[in-house]
Each structure stands twice: as structure tokens, then as C-alpha cells.
Amino acid sequence: MASHISMLTATDARSHIHLVIGSNPLAAARCGQSLGAGALPILLAPETAELHYALQKRVDDGEVKWIKEVFRDEHVFTLGREDVGHVVDAVFVTSGPREPLSAHISTLCRRNRIPVNVVDAPQLCTFSLLSTHVDGPLQIGITTNGRGCKLASRIRREVAASLxxxxxxxxxxxxxxxxxxxxxxxxxxxxxxxxxxxxxxxxxxxxxxxxxxxxxxxxxxxxxxxxxxxxxxxxxxxxxxxxxxxxxxxxxxxxxxxxPAESIGNSTSNSNPIDRGRIILAGSGPGHPDLLTRTTHKAIQTADLVLADKLVPAGVLDLIPRRTPVHIARKFPGNADAAQNELQEMAIAAVREGKTVLRLKQGDPYIYGRGGEEVAYFRQHGLGDKVVVLPGVTSALSAPLFAAIPPTQRDVADQVLICTGTGKKGKPPAPPEFVASRTVVFLMALHRVEGLVGELTTSLDTEIPKPEEGSREEQPQPRRKLWPLTTPCAVVERASCPDQRVIRTTLAHVVEAVEQEGSRPPGLLVVGRACEFLNEREKGRAWSVEDGFRGLDWGDGLG
Structure with a gap:
């Protein structure tokens, strides 16, 4: 059976009037939920009905108004707020789908566009209530879209326990x-x-x-x-x-x-600072903390100060002891260089105080991580002998793996090219030419994917040579071989993280796919025939989306 998903919304129900039909424990729960959201529940049940004790208490305390009548159609049009023509804002039917009245009320409400919920009858509902975790203004709701409220409750408890x-x-x-x-x-x-x-x-x-x-x-x-x-x-x-x-x-x-940026947490330095400071420039890998090198993990545990790029994964930052001050780069468009200099100056000041500074970067420091620039900067300030560089697993090679893309698959691709989609100062870099046996991984590209696709698939003015005088050539050919729009590609975002997402498509549709699906940074673009070797595209679909990552769960129980 085909499944569906709901459009989840958060409704401001303050002062709304909810009509609750029934007298059972569920009616008591619905009244409690309405009151919790600031609504005014009205209970509709015959005078002869035996109210659940919790419901009776709410009625006795004046929290719930009890209309002691059998349901009539006019109730939904006369018990509501004056400012909306006395139409009730929502109807809750607690008697279940086997009761003939349930289907009648559902039809009536649907015809008049009144939200209605019938217990255990998704086919009669226009809305459902989520299993909700509440912590002050924070609400997290889970729904299985009618597949099981107990399962939704279990998932909600698991999510809440992880927070x-x-x-x-x-x-x-x-x-x-x-x-x-x-x-x-x-x-x-x-x-x-x-x-x-x-x-x-x-x-x-x-x-x-x-x-x-x-x-x-x-x-x-x-x-x-x-x-x-x-x-x-x-x-x-x-x-x-x-x-x-x-x-x-x-x-x-x-x-x-x-x-200078302020740190979060305790701002005091380690109680046992080393006599001679040093800077550890380390890569944090693509996302999952289990992909750290053991040396980098040790540096995280022992550093006196951590200076992290903004894209360092949360799972890695969670490993930093609470006693350790952490500064996260304030990088945004137009401030990248200033943020970079700020962290470098903070590192120098801390090293001169005898501290061990961990300069934590995403991926690998030397793969578009500006690691070389930082080392050169520290050398210029006389600290070259105090810098240690540790490698990290680069997303340029690991993200394709986690997306089931073998970049050098035999008979498909015999070379991998790692490129940036954004040059210095935001300028577009020179695009690589098309090679059928090549897999290209573009980092820092998704925010300008439309421009990048245009550069790959169309010739640039600077690439068309002017014909020499006396030449008979009327249409000079571009110097660079262009990429066909049919070339397979994949967008891989937050690789190895629980919310990893892979969008599989072609160059012809990748811009539209990114626009419709939205962005989940950090991400990269993989282009080449290898993208389809283990992931054949479904005919008739412009793109497909795969959510979630469980690739390392098998190791959770290893000691």
C-alpha cells in the first residue's frame, strides 16, 4: 500500500474552541491537550453519560464546559467563537470508527472545512495529533501517519532521551x-x-x-x-x-x-598547562566522530584551547571536555578572512602563554582547508617549530564512499579530480574539461551550483579563440571539452552524519533538485559515470533522494 506524508504545522490554538465528543478516558486526554495549547474545550455528551473521573474533575473545576446533549449538526456551527461566526475551530470524536456517528461527523466537518479528528480512523481525519515532547518553548512531535500511535510514542521517547x-x-x-x-x-x-x-x-x-x-x-x-x-x-x-x-x-x-569572539563554557585554562606551547592543526573528518584518527581524538581530550571551524561536526565537538574553552569561527560571506585572522591571532596568543592549542578543521587540513596558509602564517610569526599537522579523512573521498559511489570503478572511471566550486574571494574557478573516465568531486560548490553547471556545460567567452587574420574558420571551437547535460551526478550532504542526504540526478536536473529539496550543509557534488555504477537511476524520475546514515551502527557494540 502506498504511503503518504502529512504537512506538519504548529497551530496557535489560544482562545480556539474545540468540540470534544464523548465521555471516555480519551475525551479527558483530548480536553487536557486542548487546555495545554490554550484552547477552550467544550465537551458534548448526553446527560446520562458516565464521565471518566479525570473528565468529571475538569468539569467540576470549571476548566471544561459540558453540553449535556446528543450530537446534532448545528453544534459545530453554533458553539464556536463569535468572531468566526460561531463555527468551532476543531472537532475531536472519541467514540471510534465503528460508531456510525463518527463517519457522519467526519463528512459534515470535511464538507464545511472544519478540522476533524476521529480516534483510530485515519481515513476519517483531516488532522492527527503528534506524540509530543515538550520542554518549555521546545516541542518535538512524532507521527507515523496512522501506522501506530504506540510506535510513535516509543520513537518520541527515544528522541527525547537523546537530547x-x-x-x-x-x-x-x-x-x-x-x-x-x-x-x-x-x-x-x-x-x-x-x-x-x-x-x-x-x-x-x-x-x-x-x-x-x-x-x-x-x-x-x-x-x-x-x-x-x-x-x-x-x-x-x-x-x-x-x-x-x-x-x-x-x-x-x-x-x-x-x-574577539567569546567562548562557550568555562573560560579558564587547563589547570596543568604545558611549559612550552604548541599548535596542533588537525582534521576532524567528514562528520562521524568514529572517523577521527586516534591522534586527533587524543588532542581533543588534552588541548588547553580549541579553535574550531564552523563546519566541524557537532558529534566531534561533543567530545571536547566541558572544561576546555572552545571558540568557533565567525565565518560568513564577507567575513571569512577576518574570522580566519581572528583565530590565528588567538592561537598565537595562547601558544605564547604556554598552552596547547588545537586548531580543529573539517575534513583534512590540506584539502581546501587553508591548512597550508595557517602553517605559513605561524612560521612568519616565528612559531613554525611549534606546529604539528594531523591528517583527517577528507569528505572528497569518503563522502562518495558513504553514498555508494566508487570513484575509480574499473572500466568506468580511472581517475579522480578534486576541485573547488568557489575560488578565492568567491570568484568562479577554471572549470575542468570533460573526460569520460573521470570522476570529479566539487567541494564548496552547492551554494553556486547553477553557475558551476553552466561553466561545465557551456563554453566561456575566454575559451573561444579569435580566428587569425586570413583564417577560413568561421566558427572557432572551444578549447575545453564540455560536460554533457546527461552526465550522472550526486549531491552528498552531511556525509556520515545521522542526517546524511544523497540526491542522485544528472547535470541537467541538479540545479532544480537542489532548489526544490533545499540545502543541508556541508555538502559536495560528485560528477561522473561512477555515480550510477551501484545506483541505477529509475526511468522517468529526474532525481531521487536518500535520507539517513547507519553505516557505522554495527560497531556500536564492539568493545
Whole structure:
């Protein structure tokens, strides 16, 4: 039987009126759920009905209004709020699908577009209730779309048990950051509109006498919002859950003057610092913490300070002891170089204090990780003898493996080319030419995949030579062999992480696929015939999507 998925929404039910039909324990539960969401439940049951004790208590306490009548059609049109014409906002039928009245109520509600839920009858429902974990403002809902409420409850308990404590409180604090950014932005725009001077207590730098424009304010707001987004995206959940009011203040302050980033957790150094500092430049691998080298894992456990790139996987950051200060790079478009310099300067300062600094990078430091630049920088500052570089498993080679793509499959591909999709300062790099037996892996490419596909499949103006004088050639040929649009390719995102995703398609459809499916960074693009060797495309489908990664679960029980 074909399955379906629901469009999950979060409904603001405050002051809504929910009609609950029945007198059994489920009716009591539905009334409790309505009250918990701020709605006003109305119980509809005959006067002769024997109410469940929990339901009777809610009625006696005045929480639930009991209409002591048998259901009539007009009830759904007369018991609701005045501002919506007295139509109820939702109907809950608790008597089950075998009761003939259940089907009648479902038909009535569907005809009038009133949300209806009938217990144990997905075919009669227009909405279902999720098995929900609640922690303050944080709600996590699980549904199996009618395949089993007990199973949904089990999955919900497993998900909730895996979460760090106090995550709901962290949502409150981070929500406060967002609110304050928006509030300060509003005040600044009002001041600018009125022609007044900006209050010196609000987001003022040392250069406050310069002309401030709307564009300046928008840039400042967007800069801080991007930083907040990156905190939510890249910090491990355990560290997010431990966020404090002081951390919130430091997040806001960090963009008042672009000063040094504040760390999360204990800011004190290790109680036993080494006499002579050093810098360990290490790769964290593609995502799964089990793919770290043993040397890098040891460095994580013993470093006095960790300076991490923003894409270092959360599972790896979770291994850092809570006592160790951690700084995560504030990299976003337009600030990459400044963030890089900031971390390098922090590393130098810590080394001179005799600390062991772990400079933690995604993948391998020397594969598009700017590792060589950092080593050169430390050498220029007289610290070359204090730098140790540790390799990491690069996603350029491991991500295809986790996506079941053999880049050098015999008789299909005899070479692998690793390229960047974005050159220095964001400029497009020179595209590689088409070679039928080549597999190309593009890193840092998905944010400009449309431009990259265009560069691979069409000739560039700079590639078309001008005909020499007297030449009979009217249509000069491009110097580079172009990639056919039919070339198989795959987008591999968050390789080896639980939320790994693989989109399999061709160059003709990859742009549309990425636009429709959305982005799940970090990711890369694999191009070449090897993409289809173990994954034959289904005819008639432009692309397919595979979610999840369980490739290392078998090792969980190994001692």
C-alpha cells in the first residue's frame, strides 16, 4: 500500500474552541491537550453519560464546559467563537470508527472545512495529533501517519532521551537574542528616520560620527542574524543547552565592535598547562566522530584551547571536555578572512602563554582547508617549530564512499579530480574539461551550483579563440571539452552524519533538485559515470533522494 506524508504545522490554538465528543478516558486526554495549547474545550455528551473521573474533575473545576446533549449538526456551527461566526475551530470524536456517528461527523466537518479528528480512523481525519515532547518553548512531535500511535510514542521517547537537558531553556535564551537584535534594529531605524543622533548606549562604535545609512544598519543586523543562525546550526546541542545569560550578552556584544569572539563554557585554562606551547592543526573528518584518527581524538581530550571551524561536526565537538574553552569561527560571506585572522591571532596568543592549542578543521587540513596558509602564517610569526599537522579523512573521498559511489570503478572511471566550486574571494574557478573516465568531486560548490553547471556545460567567452587574420574558420571551437547535460551526478550532504542526504540526478536536473529539496550543509557534488555504477537511476524520475546514515551502527557494540 502506498504511503503518504502529512504537512506538519504548529497551530496557535489560544482562545480556539474545540468540540470534544464523548465521555471516555480519551475525551479527558483530548480536553487536557486542548487546555495545554490554550484552547477552550467544550465537551458534548448526553446527560446520562458516565464521565471518566479525570473528565468529571475538569468539569467540576470549571476548566471544561459540558453540553449535556446528543450530537446534532448545528453544534459545530453554533458553539464556536463569535468572531468566526460561531463555527468551532476543531472537532475531536472519541467514540471510534465503528460508531456510525463518527463517519457522519467526519463528512459534515470535511464538507464545511472544519478540522476533524476521529480516534483510530485515519481515513476519517483531516488532522492527527503528534506524540509530543515538550520542554518549555521546545516541542518535538512524532507521527507515523496512522501506522501506530504506540510506535510513535516509543520513537518520541527515544528522541527525547537523546537530547541534552535544559534545551528548552536554551531556546528561550536564543529567542531573547533574536528579539533584542530585532528591537535594537527597530530603534536604530526609527532614530535614523527621525534624524536624531543614535543613542550612545545602542550598538555604537568608536566611529559614531560618520554618516550612518539604512544600508549600514541593515548590514549590521544581517551580520548579527547570520552569526546567530550559525550558532544554532553548528554549535553542539550539549553546548547550546548549557548556554548562559553571559553567553547571550557576549553574542550580542561580539558584533558591536567585531572584537574577539567569546567562548562557550568555562573560560579558564587547563589547570596543568604545558611549559612550552604548541599548535596542533588537525582534521576532524567528514562528520562521524568514529572517523577521527586516534591522534586527533587524543588532542581533543588534552588541548588547553580549541579553535574550531564552523563546519566541524557537532558529534566531534561533543567530545571536547566541558572544561576546555572552545571558540568557533565567525565565518560568513564577507567575513571569512577576518574570522580566519581572528583565530590565528588567538592561537598565537595562547601558544605564547604556554598552552596547547588545537586548531580543529573539517575534513583534512590540506584539502581546501587553508591548512597550508595557517602553517605559513605561524612560521612568519616565528612559531613554525611549534606546529604539528594531523591528517583527517577528507569528505572528497569518503563522502562518495558513504553514498555508494566508487570513484575509480574499473572500466568506468580511472581517475579522480578534486576541485573547488568557489575560488578565492568567491570568484568562479577554471572549470575542468570533460573526460569520460573521470570522476570529479566539487567541494564548496552547492551554494553556486547553477553557475558551476553552466561553466561545465557551456563554453566561456575566454575559451573561444579569435580566428587569425586570413583564417577560413568561421566558427572557432572551444578549447575545453564540455560536460554533457546527461552526465550522472550526486549531491552528498552531511556525509556520515545521522542526517546524511544523497540526491542522485544528472547535470541537467541538479540545479532544480537542489532548489526544490533545499540545502543541508556541508555538502559536495560528485560528477561522473561512477555515480550510477551501484545506483541505477529509475526511468522517468529526474532525481531521487536518500535520507539517513547507519553505516557505522554495527560497531556500536564492539568493545
Amino acid at each position: 541534552p537537558p535544559n534545551l528548552g531553556a536554551a531556546c528561550l535564551r536564543l529567542g531573547e537574542v533574536r528579539r533584542r537584535i530585532q528591537e535594537e534594529d527597530h530603534l536604530l531605524h526609527m532614530a535614523l528616520a527621525d534624524g536624531d543622533d543614535v543613542d550612545d548606549s545602542i550598538d555604537q562604535s568608536a566611529s559614531f560620527n560618520k554618516l550612518v545609512t539604512e544600508a549600514d544598519l541593515d548590514a549590521a543586523k544581517n551580520r548579527r542574524m547570520r552569526w546567530l543562525s550559525q550558532i544554532c546550526e553548528y554549535w553542539p546541542l550539549k553546548r547550546l543547552a548549557a548556554i548562559t545569560d553571559d553567553d547571550v550578552s557576549s553574542i550580542l556584544k561580539s558584533y558591536e565592535d567585531m572584537g
